[in-house]
Amino acid sequence: MRVNDFSIVVATANGTGSQTANLTLLRSFFKMGIPVHGKNIFPSNIQGLPTWYHIRVNKDGYIARKPSELLVAFNPATLHEDVATLPSGGVVVHNLDLHLKPERADLTYYPVPVKQLLAGVEVKGKIKEYIANMTYVGVVAHLLGVPLDVIEEALEHHFGKRRKLVDSNLEVVRLAHAWAVENLVKTDEFKVEPMNATAGLIMMTGNEAGALGAVFGGASVSGWYPITPSTSFIDALREYLGKLRHDVDGRPTYVVIQAEDELAAIGMVVGAGWAGARAVTATSGPGLSLMAEFLGLAYYAEVPAVVWDIQRVGPSTGLPTRTSQGDVAFAYYLGHGDTKQVLLFPSSIEECFEFGYRAHDLADALQTPVLVLSDLDLGMNNWMGEPFVYPDAPLNRGKVLSAEEVAALPDFGRYKDVDGDGVPYRTLPGNENPRAAWFGRGTGHDENARYSERADHWVQNMDRLARKFETARAMVPTAVSDERPGAELGIIAYGTTRYAIEEARDLLAANGVVTDFMRVRALPIGAEVRDFVARHERLVVIEMNRDAQLTAILRDELPEHAAKLKPIAYLDGMPLTAAWVAERLAAHLGE
Amino acid sequence: MERPTPAVKLNRAGLSKNDYVGSPSTLCKGCGHNSVASQLIQIAYELDLRPQEIIKLSGIGCSSKSPAYFLGQSHGFNSLHGRMPSLGTGALVANHAVRAIGISGDGDTGSIGLGQFKHMLRRNVRMVYIVENNGVYGLTKGQFSATSDEGAKLKYAGTNPFPGIDICMEALVAGAGFVARTFAGDAKQVREVIKAGLSYRGTAVIDIISPCVAFNDEPDSRHSYAYGREHEQALQEVGFIPAQEEIYIDDYDPGTTQVVELHDGSRMTLRKLEADFDQADRLAGMARLERANAAGELLTGIVYYDDRRPNFAELSELGETPLSMLPDAKLRPSADQLQAFLAGYA
Ligand SMILES: Cc1ncc(C[n+]2csc(CCOP(=O)(O)OP(=O)(O)O)c2C)c(N)n1
Ligand code: SF4
Numbered sequence: 058m059r060v061n062d063f064s065i066v067v068a069t070a071n072g073t074g075s076q077t078a079n080l081t082l083l084r085s086f087f088k089m090g091i092p093v094h095g096k097n098i099f100p101s102n103i104q105g106l107p108t109w110y111h112i113r114v115n116k117d118g119y120i121a122r123k124p125s126e127l128l129v130a131f132n133p134a135t136l137h138e139d140v141a142t143l144p145s146g147g148v149v150v151h152n153l154d155l156h157l158k159p160e161r162a163d164l165t166y167y168p169v170p171v172k173q174l175l176a177g178v179e180v181k182g183k184i185k186e187y188i189a190n191m192t193y194v195g196v197v198a199h200l201l202g203v204p205l206d207v208i209e210e211a212l213e214h215h216f217g218k219r220r221k222l223v224d225s226n227l228e229v230v231r232l233a234h235a236w237a238v239e240n241l242v243k244t245d246e247f248k249v250e251p252m253n254a255t256a257g258l259i260m261m262t263g264n265e266a267g268a269l270g271a272v273f274g275g276a277s278v279s280g281w282y283p284i285t286p287s288t289s290f291i292d293a294l295r296e297y298l299g300k301l302r303h304d305v306d307g308r309p310t311y312v313v314i315q316a317e318d319e320l321a322a323i324g325m326v327v328g329a330g331w332a333g334a335r336a337v338t339a340t341s342g343p344g345l346s347l348m349a350e351f352l353g354l355a356y357y358a359e360v361p362a363v364v365w366d367i368q369r370v371g372p373s374t375g376l377p378t379r380t381s382q383g384d385v386a387f388a389y390y391l392g393h394g395d396t397k398q399v400l401l402f403p404s405s406i407e408e409c410f411e412f413g414y415r416a417h418d419l420a421d422a423l424q425t426p427v428l429v430l431s432d433l434d435l436g437m438n439n440w441m442g443e444p445f446v447y448p449d450a451p452l453n454r455g456k457v458l459s460a461e462e463v464a465a466l467p468d469f470g471r472y473k474d475v476d477g478d479g480v481p482y483r484t485l486p487g488n489e490n491p492r493a494a495w496f497g498r499g500t501g502h503d504e505n506a507r508y509s510e511r512a513d514h515w516v517q518n519m520d521r522l523a524r525k526f527e528t529a530r531a532m533v534p535t536a537v538s539d540e541r542p543g544a545e546l547g548i549i550a551y552g553t554t555r556y557a558i559e560e561a562r563d564l565l566a567a568n569g570v571v572t573d574f575m576r577v578r579a580l581p582i583g584a585e586v587r588d589f590v591a592r593h594e595r596l597v598v599i600e601m602n603r604d605a606q607l608t609a610i611l612r613d614e615l616p617e618h619a620a621k622l623k624p625i626a627y628l629d630g631m632p633l634t635a636a637w638v639a640e641r642l643a644a645h646l647g648e
Numbered sequence: 649m650e651r652p653t654p655a656v657k658l659n660r661a662g663l664s665k666n667d668y669v670g671s672p673s674t675l676c677k678g679c680g681h682n683s684v685a686s687q688l689i690q691i692a693y694e695l696d697l698r699p700q701e702i703i704k705l706s707g708i709g710c711s712s713k714s715p716a717y718f719l720g721q722s723h724g725f726n727s728l729h730g731r732m733p734s735l736g737t738g739a740l741v742a743n744h745a746v747r748a749i750g751i752s753g754d755g756d757t758g759s760i761g762l763g764q765f766k767h768m769l770r771r772n773v774r775m776v777y778i779v780e781n782n783g784v785y786g787l788t789k790g791q792f793s794a795t796s797d798e799g800a801k802l803k804y805a806g807t808n809p810f811p812g813i814d815i816c817m818e819a820l821v822a823g824a825g826f827v828a829r830t831f832a833g834d835a836k837q838v839r840e841v842i843k844a845g846l847s848y849r850g851t852a853v854i855d856i857i858s859p860c861v862a863f864n865d866e867p868d869s870r871h872s873y874a875y876g877r878e879h880e881q882a883l884q885e886v887g888f889i890p891a892q893e894e895i896y897i898d899d900y901d902p903g904t905t906q907v908v909e910l911h912d913g914s915r916m917t918l919r920k921l922e923a924d925f926d927q928a929d930r931l932a933g934m935a936r937l938e939r940a941n942a943a944g945e946l947l948t949g950i951v952y953y954d955d956r957r958p959n960f961a962e963l964s965e966l967g968e969t970p971l972s973m974l975p976d977a978k979l980r981p982s983a984d985q986l987q988a989f990l991a992g993y994a
Pocket of ligand 2: 678
């Protein structure tokens, strides 16, 4: 028996309501205490095109994508292709009405008479179609051994107080389950058993976690424009602000504005940041390109702003519902002239939450935009995580001078490097001191924010901005590393590739190949990244884009080590698998 | 022996007129934009405005540079081409206690910024939005703008084959509640209209014909001084009386004086010069503009006034304290709230 160690894929068509069924399965495993993660692989359309939901169940906690061994085949369009991808020993649970011929002798087939099962159910029309998906939940529950009361708990989680929906869905699950008990003889080896590896954990999407982080970072203004996969970030933000941010008199202490486009969305964020409110927007590649001019201005005028870029595959609309790490280079240099932006790379829901509030502290402390580069995989899928830790420090509002503080100064120069760290002092509109005012602009300016085209003023200012970026190095989240004695290779990566990489390292270690791993969590890089690179003779940088964007940035920042940094970059819209990573690492070591 | 220093006249904010000036203008001598800036200085002084309660915002263009030239003690931001409305929206959501003076150009508003302009009007953000309209791109040296008249001639650009966009018409179509046009050469009217705009609850659109002496001041250009002086057609005489009482606008007879109730309690007297003109009638405003345009007239005055629509801050139900001034305790929910919240995700 293969207990608590397998992957399932559910193949359905977009718009058939399978998401509830899939999340019910996912959450049931989670509630049984088994480490689990689900990935929704969906098309960029509303109805009809194929979608797959991959669930990885693994007692040892590996949750990277892995080719599936169990297939729930409910989509006629991809039926044969889906069956063909299964490994020997795999399982097919299929809708009988699709008339699938069990052609492969190395698979176990379980036909489910969906139409017949639903015949007695008292719901009509669209709901019936949705609820049909619950039949495979019932059958899979029986085959794998998921208790029905756990399924009920999962449904309760999903539907909350809407008891009617819980009951109608549960009814179908029970029907299908009873039918399976009666009619299916289990001949496969996959099974779940309760364990205790998820106790105390939460499950959330990265976008929800990031939005919650923003709320705990004091975000008060958001201008945004819909784009997958970032929209659910703002949906969550609005929901959470609605629950958590009201004044004693019940008035909201926030405003979320659906802008007319990304040009306006970022304008609102920069305007609010200039006026002193913490502001956030979320977008994806195409939106980020429209934000470029404003973010360049914000860099130069030194206005805090937080942008979540939930990356998808570009260029242009690219593969709008597939994941990538393709915006790194663009985001890092966003703006015209010499601009460099601060980037954060979360890899888990815990980091989405933490970076969610820290991004605002950093933006205020550095008076600059901070871009959080998440991705579709992290943003839109449900992940397990430790309950979030409440921020351990008060909000850092940075160098904002009050009217009294301005009064106490001999003079106030908006762009003066008083402390030698490149970060000047600012005042907010409404400051009562007549000397507090300054004029923000994109044109050349002197230390007092006065228009200047003088060469020395320009150079001074740009040098200070470069100095400020050096200050940022020590303020951004540090890279984390895991180093093992006898390692032959150092691996550098960022974001969600970590799961496949961590698993691949263990696979290699089992074969006697030891590796070190450093996960970069921000740009600009800190000293720890330089040291890690310096310490290793052989190094690879793994990333999900074609042109090895972080590799190029690291080579640029560490020219003395440039030749050592070898990219392993790949992009097909799908999250990495451990097998692929292990194979590439082994190949690299063999070179 | 000490000579007595001449007394500097202070307003009720305790400031002299000099306290309202900005940095020296870098615009051409005689540019209409400079006269608007000097009227704004005069207005702020006359209205006893505290510079701290004003923010100045602009897009890009010669016109958009001008916020640097008035109210030097006010915060300001010269933002991006056509995108001051979004910046202003964000700033005024962050701090709705300040009042905004936005300066844009016809190129800035009528072309790249047309979308943001219209959306700001839909939101009714509280801002005096001035378009310094010279029918030409000044800063990029003399191209036609979206408001250039059909058939207009420019030295380098040739003859304009396309009909111009009428800023006031666009504002009316977008649902603006305060739409006015005036002429930079008519200092008094500029002042009174802007004063009225400052009292308005939402976005007050003021299209100021502001001649570009460098690129568009041929006497036959509708955007020139000479043309303006000759062809200006005032809709009404506008007088401004700062006061506390609120008064209503009603339909009133031609030739008589009407006092308009303004949002902040100050009053505006209108003298209606045309028998059939009604500032509360949007369609009449459009028709009158259309007729004036057809006749080649420069129609000035307040074309439309209606302050019933709440502004964006009001619609957002914001409390008294601006978001930018909320104490940290109000910005970050408590640890208990976090815990309770996360329980829903276990
Ligand atoms: C995105 C962008 N495109 C183009 C420009 C170049 N540009 C600067 S000012 C201007 C036109 C300004 O015309 P207008 O708003 O009428 O102002 P004026 O200079 O006439 O007062 C243009 C096109 C720019 N700054 N930014
Ligand atoms: S070019 Fe025209 S618009 Fe620009 S400053 Fe000169 S006169 Fe004014």
